[in-house]
Amino acid sequence: MTRPTSTETTTDDVSVQTVKALRAAMERLLAGRPTCTDGRLVKENLYREAGVSRATMNRAHSILAEWDRRTAATDARTPGEARRDDELHELRVEVKNLKRERTQLQGRLDASATVIAALHHDNAALRDELKGCRTVVALDGHRAARTDVIGPC
Template sequence: MTPPISQKTEGALRSAMKRLLEGTSVHTDGRLTIANLAREAGVSRATANRATVVLGEFRAAEARFRSGSVAGLKARIRKLEAELRAARGGELAELRVTVKTLAQHIQILALEGEEQRRVIAVLEEQIARADPKVLPFRPPS
C-alpha cells in the first residue's frame, strides 16, 4: 500500500489545482495535466499520484472545466456572430446613406454641368454677334 500524503502536500496540491483551474498558474504553462499539477504544487509526480482523492477531484474539475469551456465557447461564438450581424447591418445602412448622398451629388453636378453649358452657349452667341472672327473655334454641340 502506498503511504498517504501529508496535509501540507494535500494543501499544496489543492492550491495548485485552484490556480490551474482559474488560469493563474505560477510555475507552469497552465495546461490541466497531472504533471503540471505536481509542478505547480512543488511536489514530485509520484507524490501527486499518491494523492488519489485530490487527483479524482482534479480530473472531475478538469472534465467540468472542459465541458463548460466548450459550452462557453459556443455561447461566445453565438454572441460574436450576433454582434457581427449587427455590425454588418449598421455598415449596410451607412453604405446606403453614402450611396444616396453620392447619387444626389452626381445629380447636382449634372445640373451644374447643364447650366455651365447654357452659359457657355449664351456667351458664345454674344461673342459671335459682336464679331464672328473672334471665335475661330466652335466646339461641337
Template sequence: MTRLFEGRRQRTDGRLTKENLYKEAQVSRATMNRAHAILAEWDAHLAVHGKTTPGEAKRDAAIADLKKRLTKKTQECTLLEKKLKAAHTAIAALFHETKPSGSSSTRTPRPWSHPSAHGVDGVGGASATPGVKTMARRRDKSQGAR
C-alpha cells in the first residue's frame, strides 16, 4: 500500500485502485477483502488525499500551467493582430491621402487578411518560401528569355 501511495509501484500501472492494491501485495482479491483493517486504512487515505498519485498531481499541475500560458499567449496574439490590422488601415488611408491626383497608377493596397490565409504558416497551401516547382519555373523562364 505504501508503495502505491508513494508512487513506487512494481507490479501495476500505479493507479490508486483496490485492484492494484491486491496485485501489488501479491494476494488474491478475496484475501484483500478479508483484511478489513487494511481496507479501512486504504479508504481513509483516499478520503484525505484523493485518488491521484504524486506523479498524476504533478502532471495535472503542469497541464494547468500550460493551459494558462496558452490562454495568455492567445490573448497577446489576438491583440497584436488587431494592432496590425489597425496599422494596415492607417497606412492605406495615408496612401490615399498622399496619392498624387494625376497619377496613372490605379493600384490600391489590398485589404488586410491574416497571413495564414495566404499559406504563410504552411497550412493554407503555398509556403512562405518558394518551392522546388516555383524555382524551376523561374529558372526555365530566365533561360528561355536569353
C-alpha cells in the first residue's frame, strides 16, 4: 500500500478529500440534516456520514478535536433532540402548574362541600322546628289587608 504524497495529505496523515468529507459530514450532523445516519451526534455517525472507515477518521486528529469541541457545546444532541427536550421541559412546567392549580381547586371544593353540608343540616333543623309550630301564615294576604293603614309599598 502506498501512502499519498505530501500534497495530498494534511498534517493528520489523511487525504484532503477525507478531511473535506469529514467536515461536510460534521456540518450536516450539527445542522440536523444527516443523509445516511440517524443524526445522533456520535463519532460512529460522523465516519458513516462521511463514508470513511473508523480507522481513517481516528487518524484525523484535528477533525476529531473540532468534533469534540463542537458537540460538547450542544450536549451531543441533534437540533431535533434539543427541540424535543425543550418542549418536554415546557410540558413538565405546565404539568407542575396544573397540579398546583388542581390542588387549590380541590381545597376550594372540599371547603364548599363542608359549607353545603352545614347549610343542609341547618335547613333540616329549621324544617323540623317548623313542623312543631302552627300553620304558616302567608304574608302577602296579611300585607294586602293592611295597605290602607300603612300605604302602598
